[in-house]
Amino acid sequence: MIGKLKGIVDSYGEDHVILDVQGVGYLVHCSGRTQQALPPVGEAATLFIETFVREDMIRLYGFASPAEKSWFLLLQNVQGVGAKVALNVLSTLSPSELANAVAVGDKAMVSRANGVGPKVAARIVAELKDKAPGFSTVDPAVAGLAAQLEDRNAPAPVADAVSALVNLGYAQLQASTAIAAALREAGEGADTARLIRLGLKELAR
Structure with a gap:
């Protein structure tokens, strides 16, 4: 071998x-x-x-790296992903970008790869999310928030604030990261407007 x-x-x-x-x-x-x-x-x-x-x-x-090789093998555990599609994903996203996208459930980022439709992207995110933390640079608080959003368990002000930032053109990962930081500063009881304001402040840094 x-x-x-x-x-x-x-x-x-x-x-x-x-x-x-x-x-x-x-x-x-x-x-x-x-x-x-x-x-x-x-x-x-x-x-x-x-x-x-x-x-x-x-x-x-x-x-180029052991991490890229690991993701190549992990991706092929997902139904509908063979070697060619796995290489397409790794051509579009670096191992850390892919890990971060999976960690926060960013299906749109994964679906940017050639040959990866919305259904396959959703399967990649769902089936590999438990594998992502070892490769991800995402703050665990961000990953936790993303999981809440995915399961629709996030408080309404938080979900609305993330949605507002995404609608402004920010990527899901950027929006989740900014609102997670806003939550740390404002506390769990903050309303949507304050979270958006603090989130935008975080993104402007």
């Missing part, structure tokens, strides 16, 4: 790189983000490898 390859970049394809390792050229499929992070042809590179073996093929997938 190949776990890592270190060699010289021989050439790039649309969705792969050929890595020359002591005279052997390995064709490694990568996300767009990983390809962009690799050096020019002729320079040294290292990729973390996942090997898929089937009756009719052996295919190598390469990743």
Whole structure:
């Protein structure tokens, strides 16, 4: 089993790189983000490898970090997500961005990936939310607030304040983060108007 390859970049394809390792050229499929992070042809590179073996093929997938590789495998546990869709997701979102989106239930961010519709995005968020904390940089209070919003258990002023910020054009994660900070400052009994005001102040920093 190949776990890592270190060699010289021989050439790039649309969705792969050929890595020359002591005279052997390995064709490694990568996300767009990983390809962009690799050096020019002729320079040294290292990729973390996942090997898929089937009756009719052996295919190598390469990743810039162990975290990206972990998400590639996690994503494929979700119904409707194969290797191609998993790479599309990781081409659109970095591992930390994906973890944060899953942690706060931001289906819209996940659905930005090519080939990921609303239903698949919803499954990714729902089925992987317990896996996200280990990779996420999201404040636990934000993740908790997002879970309340998802389950419709958040107090009305909080839900309305987050909704107002989203309607103003902020992403779900930004809105949840700002209102979580506003709650810490204002306390649980704050009304919607005050939460919005404090949330916007937080976003302006």
